[in-house]
Amino acid sequence: MIFEKKFHSATVIVNDIKRNLANLEDLLSQCSIESRTRYDGDITEMRDQLERMMEVEKRLENIGDVYLNTEALIKCLATYYLYDLQSTEAALESFHRKWTSLKTDILRSEQILHQNIINNLPSRQACKEIILFIDAIKRLLDDDHGAPINNREKLYKNYLNDI
Missing domain, CATH: 1.20.5 (Single alpha-helices involved in coiled-coils or other helix-helix interfaces)
Structure with missing residues (x-):
């Protein structure tokens, strides 16, 4: 009975994790779209792009916090050996790689925008x-x-x- 209850709870939690992971993937895609920039043009436009980048960076930080909590939960569930978590762990790892890549791209874009703004100032x-x-x-x-x-x-x- 206890084993059955834990198994059911673990199944519900894992399904919630998968659903939330899909939501985070969508949010990550949205951040990726919003982080697209042009590195030339009007200084005002570049400043607006830089502000947008900083907003996306904040959202990515929040996503990172959710990722860390999810990762800890999966590790905790894995100790019970009640559910096959390999696919969930693989999806989480894939998500983490995308998140890290986007975060790196955004930081690089911010640096380029900063430099271009400076270069375009008289x-x-x-x-x-x-x-x-x-x-x-x-x-x-x-x-x-x-x-x-x-x-x-x-x-x-x-x-x-x-x-």
Whole structure:
């Protein structure tokens, strides 16, 4: 009777593990899709991709915690020798390889995105040159165009008032 009860409990637990493992596989696939990136383009777009990567990385950490708990449970069940867990252990090992691979890919993608963002930012020297260039243009516009236009505008307004 006790043996039968333990066997039934182990069977239920193993079936739950298999079902949850399938859910984790789906979640892993979703994370994989969300982690696809383009490494070129607008800095804002790359920053958005980087934020998305970091979100996926957090989700993968949560999945990793579930994996560790599941692995511990399977090891505990294996000590009772009540159920053939080889297929479940194989599925769990396959899941772990996929999880590890995706986590590695995401970390590499994050590093590439960080580097590309840095590479696409203008250097300090370039920023200084751009600021000097903009200031020079403003000064030239004020000297060449702003003053006469303002003077003409005043003259025209005075002319209209005189009429």
